[in-house]
Amino acid sequence: MLEPHDDGCCRTAERDSADRTWVHDAIRKVEADANRSADTHLHVFPLPAALRSKDVDLYLKDESVHPTGSLKHRLARSLFLYGLVNGWIREGTTLTEASSGSTAVSEAYFARLLGLPFVAVMPASTSQEKVALIEFYGARCHLVDDPASVYDEARRLADESGGHYLDQFTYAERATDWRGNNNIAESIFEQLSRERHPVPAWVVVGAGTGGTSATIGRYVRYQRYDTRVCVVDPENSAFFPGWTTGDGTVTTHKGSRIEGIGRPRVEPSFMPAVVDAMICVPDAASIAAARWCSELTGRMVGGSTGTALWGALRTIATMCQEGRPGSVVTLLCDGGERYAHTYYDDGWLAAQGIDIAPYTSTLEKFADTGEWVEPVRP
CATH class of the missing domain: 3.40.50.1100 (Rossmann fold)
Structure with a gap:
């Protein structure tokens, strides 16, 4: 959180150092997962x-x-690191994603690792097995009938909660170092x-x-x-x-x-x-x-x-x-x-x-x- 103060000539604000400490530890946890x-x-x-x-x-x-059983584990790790280093993911941030299943499974895993709430927005046709895996990691599945609406719905849920939309479809190509x-x-x-x-x-x-x-x-x-x-x-x-x-x-x-x-x-x-x-x-x-x-x-x-x-x-x-x-x-x-x-x-x-x-x-x-x-x- 921001801490405003008056130094006599101007007003300034600084972010609580505890926030940076949490981010440092979150990055360590994600990197440790990869190292294991x-x-x-x-x-x-x-x-x-x-x-x-x-x-x-x-x-x-x-x-x-x-x-987490799929190629999307690599992507989820990259998206979490990208969000952390950009300052988008902080302690308590609610995370959302538009996903057909496997990305959400992997993101739910990393959200649990960091103790963050996660909502997966998916087509209602997503396999029962994937829904069960996402819920196993403590995330919530938000199913929609129109597959084309997943983007807007994920963004809406993030905005309403003051959270972060991970947005794999925009950030996949830039979150991974080619x-x-x-x-x-x-x-x-x-x-x-x-x-x-x-x-x-x-x-x-x-x-x-x-x-x-x-x-x-x-x-x-x-x-x-x-x-x-x-x-x-x-x-x-x-x-x-x-x-x-x-x-x-x-x-x-x-x-x-x-x-x-x-x-x-x-x-x-x-x-x-x-x-x-x-x-x-x-x-x-x-x-x-x-x-x-x-x-x-x-x-x-x-x-x-x-x-x-x-x-x-x-x-x-x-x-x-x-x-x-x-x-x-x-x-x-x-x-x-x-x-x-x-x-x-x-x-x-x-x-x-x-x-x-x-x-x-x-x-x-x-x-x-x-x-x-x-x-x-x-």
């Missing part, structure tokens, strides 16, 4: 036997092993350093905030690597049409069924100039790839991992057809256990009118022959 965590694994993906002689490799960066300092790009390249293709031809990621593609795209340019960045985008998302037309004002007025990626607007953190290619992936393909990956690797993965894997496999197939060797890296964003009542529930698929059979057939044929045959959408 090991780096995430980079798995070799078992490509089909038909491709093993093609001199191509595929890797999955397993972000599901973070303390030059390195233990970001995901630096981690990937360090882990690839002893592989036969240490500089990947492609890194394939989804776009939720746009922060991950911005970090990786900037990092490879800064390091002067030839790596290219491909962003995969699900149905009903604005990123793909916005990128292809160059119109950053594109909106879809629809929510994505693939939680964690896809947005009804082109988010401020999305940096189109650092993206080299985009692939629009049908939701049925994302879910088919997630289930196929889970069966093949024995690790249940979420829908956004399926989206990324579909794009990575298409990229690998193209490289093989063109006789280009190299490696491709994509992300295992979170575990599939969070989606037991959606992507892994046949009843939910039927209610959504989603038929994954043609896409599963493409993946199975690719596994058997190494040939990629694009399915005809039903």
Whole structure:
């Protein structure tokens, strides 16, 4: 709090030193959490036997092993540090966020770590498992029917409480240092350093905030690597049409069924100039790839991992057809256990009118022959 006083010639005000002490301790706690965590694994993906002689490799960066189980743990840590050093987060600050689930889970974790109240504003369609995880960390879930209203509602709740709207969609690209300092790009390249293709031809990621593609795209340019960045985008998302037309004002007025990626607007953190290619992936393909990956690797993965894997496999197939060797890296964003009542529930698929059979057939044929045959959408 501010302490005004009169020194005889002018009035001055100083912030209570206890506030700075609290911030120092909060930063220490967040940094200590990172120090206790090991780096995430980079798995070799078992490509089909038909491709093993093609001199191509595929890797999955397993972000599901973070303390809160997803890639968003990195983002939440960065957003909290950004808010603390900017003076936006202080002792007792009520925090709010607009989220489709995983970011809110991770932010709830850090809010509990610092003893701060947290409200997650999410679409009512968010999986039950994610809502339960957020509430487990002591946060409150504020569900809205219109996915496009989450931004304004989160800002309104922060304003009413005198709190801070974390705003992942604006600050994701600036809260993370793209030059390195233990970001995901630096981690990937360090882990690839002893592989036969240490500089990947492609890194394939989804776009939720746009922060991950911005970090990786900037990092490879800064390091002067030839790596290219491909962003995969699900149905009903604005990123793909916005990128292809160059119109950053594109909106879809629809929510994505693939939680964690896809947005009804082109988010401020999305940096189109650092993206080299985009692939629009049908939701049925994302879910088919997630289930196929889970069966093949024995690790249940979420829908956004399926989206990324579909794009990575298409990229690998193209490289093989063109006789280009190299490696491709994509992300295992979170575990599939969070989606037991959606992507892994046949009843939910039927209610959504989603038929994954043609896409599963493409993946199975690719596994058997190494040939990629694009399915005809039903």
